[in-house]
Amino acid sequence: MGRSPCCEKAHTNKGAWTKEEDEKLISYIKAHGEGCWRSLPKAAGLLRCGKSCRLRWINYLRPDLKRGNFTAEEDDLIIKLHGLLGNKWSLIAGRLPGRTDNEIKNYWNTHIKRKLLSRGLDPKTHRPIDVDRPFTALKQQDMSAAQDSTASEKYFSGDEEGGSSSTGRHKGCNLDLDLNLDLDLSISLPYHPCQEQSSPREAKAQATPQSLCCHLGFQTSGPCSCQNIPKSLVLFSHSIRPLEEGQHTA
DNA sequence: AATCGGACCAACCGCCACATG
DNA sequence: CCATGTGGCGGTTGGTCCGAT
Structure with missing residues (x-):
């Protein structure tokens, strides 16, 4: 027996949302709330899949969404958090008020990823792609190659x-990056087993997203079963918190 | 003016975690 | 404990825009 479809696909619209659909969705959620x-x-009188409605609301229609370019602080924070959490876009988004996981994911794939690659850094591990090449040598070259100037440059060309540093690293784990995390992100970083899995699927199986999200203090919904979180990670979670509106990390 | 290719981003798809009966 | 339903996440796709030729 296969999975039942999330909706009756034959009777649902797909593709771009119309203004009328948006208005229907907004007015319904205003009247009845999310969920x-x-x-x-x-x-709501929409010929749409429920998932599609949720996505449209979360990524586009929510009133608290921030529009426009990412600031240097946001840029910096995304890179730092990605170094800690990997492709946990929802967790990263929880730390950036008004930004969605989808937006951050797109931003990462279109801007930051390319930036890292141009500096010879692996976007996944944040380490030099050529392991035989000293990071410090990279640094000089990268600095001269830099064209745009954001906080990420400071991060990658920093201390x-x-x-x-090359000692005390966990093999295959990017949580030990010398991120030079400042202020509320400053902490000795815990080892996270999911970083060591050979495939994304394995890593996902190891992770406990909702619990982790809860422990990290990120915006999340739903209950949390706080069972298998490493103590170090819990400690880590206590040291960071979602940014207040207008708050910067520097 | 037309065409092409890259960049960007909204939206979809498949899978997983969790809740519930 | 198991089966099923639902929400949520991350990867990917496809449409649109825009600059280069």
């Missing part, structure tokens, strides 16, 4: 000591 996405489309 129960499966039944929402019918109740020489930090950047060239």
